Amino acid sequence: MTLLESLHLNSLIIRVSLDFVQGRIVGGYTPSPNSIKYIVSLQSSKGQHFCGGSLVHKSWVLTAAHCNIGCMMVVAGDYTLGAYEGTEQYSKPLSLIPHPQYNRTTNNADIMLIKLSAPIELNRYMSLAPLPKQNAGLLAGRMCRVSGWGSTSHSGGLTPLTLRTVKLPIVSTSKCNSSNSFSGNITANMICAGSSTGGKDACKGDSGGPLVCDGCVYGLVSWGNGCGDSRFPGVYTAVSRFRRWIDQTIYSPYSRCLKSVGLFSRKD
Template sequence: MMNLLKCLCCVLLDLLAVRGRVLPHSRIVGGYPAAPNSIKYIVSLQSTSGQHFCGGSLVHRAEQIMIVAGDYRVNYFEGTEQYAKPNRLVTHPLYNRSTNNADIMLIKLRAPMVLNKYVSLAPLPRQGTGLFEGHVCRVSGWGYNSLGGGQVPVTLRTVAVPIVSTARCNSSDSFDGNITANMICAGYRTGGKDACKGDSGGPLVCAGRVYGVVSWGNGCGDARFPGVYTAVSRFRRWIDQTIYGSFLRCSRQ
């Protein structure tokens, strides 16, 4: 049972769901290995056997999943890792599996992560804050790093991608109207650099804040189809209400 008397961290990540328009394997494509422990807010979601399957971000201090912070090489113990079990999973009430709209979830941990030189928080944008086309952001994850799949890299990788306007992303040459106001597109006109389903939940960081969460796409690194991310600023109010609502309930018990 959930113990609301603890002060817990929350992890922002996307809903783990089957998306027919996404390649069965996902990866950071066209990027490079991040410097060790340079992306301190990213976490690895792993099965109880230690297999990485999704990413996430620590966004607020505070059964078959383990959240691992401070990780750099998954499946290798480096002494910098912190482990926590989930206590509560909160799916956004408007999530639509068919359209991937409102593709976001919060996880409350059973115990807090300790902030140190390997683990830190990621600031969030204000409610409704937008981004201009061409603004360069950074996405990170432990997914595959080639279009053909192959071995999953154990080292955290990262790549810079520019924001694509909703109008261009929604054009008949691209997603043809399937991009909602709750989504952000990012990628190059020439393709080749992207994140896909395997990096699901990973952070798209712009100007030091988590503006996006890896959500879905069509292929990977395709010039016609940029990566699609959940627009975090559209859900800031819900995130705050969910987090602080739990703390208020805690204080009343």
């Protein structure tokens, strides 16, 4: 059995559950209300948060491809889930567009754009996420920040769920691909980030959320082996590898013609 197959059997690859997601940022802190103005919550038809995302255009959200459950609501301007704050905006997806090279088995190209049925108003609570240039790189050791909603413990969570953030250093691909870590399963389309001492990480429910470095969304929470394990950094989709695809999709003259009939749906 390969390492990748083992991770699948132990339900460690995909950090999202369609029944109930216990999202959490491990070892983080609570940022100031609405200080991360571009983050959005993806919620099921029952109002349960299951993934994060970033507003990259008033009508488009960037998230992970494995967050594709078909029926969802995008909530922008939120801070504490389950508590009405008057800053929230809601929009249903018109289309979900995973990257055409997305591979569920390897999680390569784990990136998706969501076209909204109604645009999000940009105001003091919501702004657009800055993105890196195509193929822009990051040096190992660069400190970044990942954000998401949920419990701060592995054993369970309290509601309402307040946004949390944790700072993490970038881990080199060679170290992340070493035999005592991910053994070669990290592709050029992925970034690793994690603490050498463990205890700090993104986890279930944080999928699709932003990893911000130098003020830009360089990564999307994608997969990992457990949460906060020093041997296994968190794995993120490298947004800079897909900047051209993002721009072409959003600004294509055909994007305004996308209909719900083009919806991709995952039911597994």
